[in-house]
Amino acid sequence: MKVIFNKLLAVLGSLKLTVVCLAFAIVLVFIGTLAQVQLGLYRVQCEFFRSFIVFWTPSDKPELKIPVLPGGYLIGSVLLANLIAAHLARFRTARNKLGGLLTHAGLAVLLLGQFAADMLTTESHMRLAEGEMKNYSESPVSTELAVVDVTEPDTDKVVAIPDSLLARWCRARGASEQIISHPELPFSVRVVLWLQNARLSDQPLAGFDKSPATHGFGVGLWLRDESVAPGSNGRNVPAAVIELVTPTRSLGSWLVSEAIPHPQTVEFDGRTWQLSLRPRRYYRPVWLQLVKFTHEKYPGTDIPRHFSSRVRLIRPDTGEDRQVLIKLNNPLRYGAETFYQAGYDETDPSVTVLQVVRNPSWPTPYVAGAMVGLGLLIQFTKRLVGFLNNRNTP
Amino acid sequence: MRRALCHSAYAVSVAILLTLAVSGCNREKIVVYRVPKDDWPVAHAQNNHSTNAPLTSTAKAAPANPSWTVPAGWVELPPTQLALARFVVSEPVGQAQITVTVLPGNAGGLLANVNRWRAQVYLGPITEADLERTVGKIKTQIGTASLVDLTGSLPETGRQVRLLGVVLEQSDSTWFFKMIGQADVVARQKDAFLQFVQTTRLNPQ
Numbered sequence: 001m002k003v004i005f006n007k008l009l010a011v012l013g014s015l016k017l018t019v020v021c022l023a024f025a026i027v028l029v030f031i032g033t034l035a036q037v038q039l040g041l042y043r044v045q046c047e048f049f050r051s052f053i054v055f056w057t058p059s060d061k062p063e064l065k066i067p068v069l070p071g072g073y074l075i076g077s078v079l080l081a082n083l084i085a086a087h088l089a090r091f092r093t094a095r096n097k098l099g100g101l102l103t104h105a106g107l108a109v110l111l112l113g114q115f116a117a118d119m120l121t122t123e124s125h126m127r128l129a130e131g132e133m134k135n136y137s138e139s140p141v142s143t144e145l146a147v148v149d150v151t152e153p154d155t156d157k158v159v160a161i162p163d164s165l166l167a168r169w170c171r172a173r174g175a176s177e178q179i180i181s182h183p184e185l186p187f188s189v190r191v192v193l194w195l196q197n198a199r200l201s202d203q204p205l206a207g208f209d210k211s212p213a214t215h216g217f218g219v220g221l222w223l224r225d226e227s228v229a230p231g232s233n234g235r236n237v238p239a240a241v242i243e244l245v246t247p248t249r250s251l252g253s254w255l256v257s258e259a260i261p262h263p264q265t266v267e268f269d270g271r272t273w274q275l276s277l278r279p280r281r282y283y284r285p286v287w288l289q290l291v292k293f294t295h296e297k298y299p300g301t302d303i304p305r306h307f308s309s310r311v312r313l314i315r316p317d318t319g320e321d322r323q324v325l326i327k328l329n330n331p332l333r334y335g336a337e338t339f340y341q342a343g344y345d346e347t348d349p350s351v352t353v354l355q356v357v358r359n360p361s362w363p364t365p366y367v368a369g370a371m372v373g374l375g376l377l378i379q380f381t382k383r384l385v386g387f388l389n390n391r392n393t394p
Numbered sequence: 395m396r397r398a399l400c401h402s403a404y405a406v407s408v409a410i411l412l413t414l415a416v417s418g419c420n421r422e423k424i425v426v427y428r429v430p431k432d433d434w435p436v437a438h439a440q441n442n443h444s445t446n447a448p449l450t451s452t453a454k455a456a457p458a459n460p461s462w463t464v465p466a467g468w469v470e471l472p473p474t475q476l477a478l479a480r481f482v483v484s485e486p487v488g489q490a491q492i493t494v495t496v497l498p499g500n501a502g503g504l505l506a507n508v509n510r511w512r513a514q515v516y517l518g519p520i521t522e523a524d525l526e527r528t529v530g531k532i533k534t535q536i537g538t539a540s541l542v543d544l545t546g547s548l549p550e551t552g553r554q555v556r557l558l559g560v561v562l563e564q565s566d567s568t569w570f571f572k573m574i575g576q577a578d579v580v581a582r583q584k585d586a587f588l589q590f591v592q593t594t595r596l597n598p599q
Contacts, residue, residue: 264489265491
């Protein structure tokens with residue numbers, strides 16, 4: 001048993017495995033960069049770097065998924081295991097190798113920190129026109145079906161169903177499997193149709209199918225399944241047809257889409273609900289109001305020279321109410337989040353776009369860098385002292 | 395000792411890999427939360443500091459006990475911190491929503507509010523010079539009011555969205571009546587909306 005374990009340790013900790021992993025990492029980065037042209041940045045991140053295996057699907061056989069490369073998570077995990085195993089197998093007198101130990105521990109922290117960042121980080125955008133006030137930001141890539149009880153005068157109860165679940169339920173084979181039930185909903189939601197990227201029309205154009213919606217804004221509309229938007233800047237406009245059902249009857253079906261910005265109202269059992277498919281929202285207890293957006297360009301060009309957002313920050317539960325200037329390289333850090341000046345609306349000079357990043361693992365690169373730096377310093381100092389001692393020895 | 399260390403290190407590695415495998419694949423779930431109404435801060439923004447916003451810089455005015463005749467088919471929704479009254483009218487082909495809002499003072503002026511409404515139906519802003527051509531007049535039981543009728547198109551579908559808006563300025567406040575929705579629904583409900591506005595009275599409290 002011990003022999004097998006030691007052999008396993010030797011293989012897992014071998015330098016060859018390190019080289020193989022690094023080679024795969026180089027290939028992955030190279031192919032992933034090229035694939036961005038076809039798939040776009042977000043899909044490449046998910047399929048190449050935030051996955052264990054990279055699959056390839058032939059264009060004529062979409063049901064096939066052929067594994068072609070190890071994904072980023074697999075390479076990172078093996079590298080981490082390789083690092084630990086190498087330490088256990090080769091660095092037997094760790095007390096005398098404090099520098100090496102620290103350096104390798106720093107690398108392990110860096111790898112784990114990146115995994116943690118992938119798992120825990122959320123990035124979203126807050127688009128504000130001058131005077132507008134919001135306490136939420138929106139995902140640039142994900143959507144949600146918001147079923148909102150607006151009956152109460154002060155607050156709304158939101159049941160948010162993510163787009164991935166809608167897609168998964170729509171793919172379910174039986175009609176009974178397509179039904180989403182939740183204790184907070186007085187009815188169930190059946191996903192009749194889910195289109196990742198749809199184009200809507202109020203004319204029966206070629207290639208468009210009539211919307212099966214029986215209620216709301218989507219009655220009489222036509223829709224067409226578009227291929228997923230290519231390129232880094234592509235933006236999908238998903239659409240869904242959902243049916244609300246109770247144990248005894250159907251309340252009807254509605255077409256929801258980001259292209260239909262007005263929530264659609266449903267009255268049921270004395271309460272008022274609103275349905276909308278919208279970018280996924282991230283709420284927070286602080287409200288931001290855009291006071292003034294400054295956007296300067298170099299004279300005679302469209303090249304941005306300086307842009308900044310003066311925002312009013314209101315926190316009702318603590319009474320906080322102050323103004324903050326957010327500009328390039330000078331973000332607003334509030335709580336666990338950072339608000340960056342990210343962009344502007346080219347069609348409306350009074351609109352700013354802030355990027356909101358929540359990354360609980362943000363200290364790990366700093367800690368890892370310090371550990372690696374300290375480890376290398378110890379190692380080199382020890383070598384230097386040894387070298388000087390040898391040189392001074394007659 | 396060394397063997398125990400090895401086992402521990404591998405246990406940790408396997409645990410990390412398993413955690414990644416489980417958590418990395420599917421983090422999606424239905425979430426439920428409560429949020430303040432979208433217009434919540436408007437009523438709370440009592441002490442605004444030099445913002446350019448015409449509407450968000452003011453708190454809701456206290457109206458003088460209004461009364462009106464609600465047209466048939468309109469369903470009343472709960473009021474919000476901003477909207478004094480809300481209704482929805484549903485037809486098989488679509489919906490329109492009606493709101494009544496009262497704000498103190500002139501609420502930023504007619505031009506700012508007309509432009510705000512124009513943005514809601516995807517129309518660009520106009521200037522003061524264009525205002526006269528855009529705004530009509532309507533007589534109500536409270537006084538003469540400004541009437542705007544705006545039609546725009548949803549950028550993605552081309553489907554027409556129409557907004558009827560009435561701005562009624564009082565000595566210390568401004569009343570806003572708005573109907574917005576699918577253009578054909580709004581067209582059919584236009585007479586009912588105007589009648590609703592014209593039947594509105596202010597009763598002494």
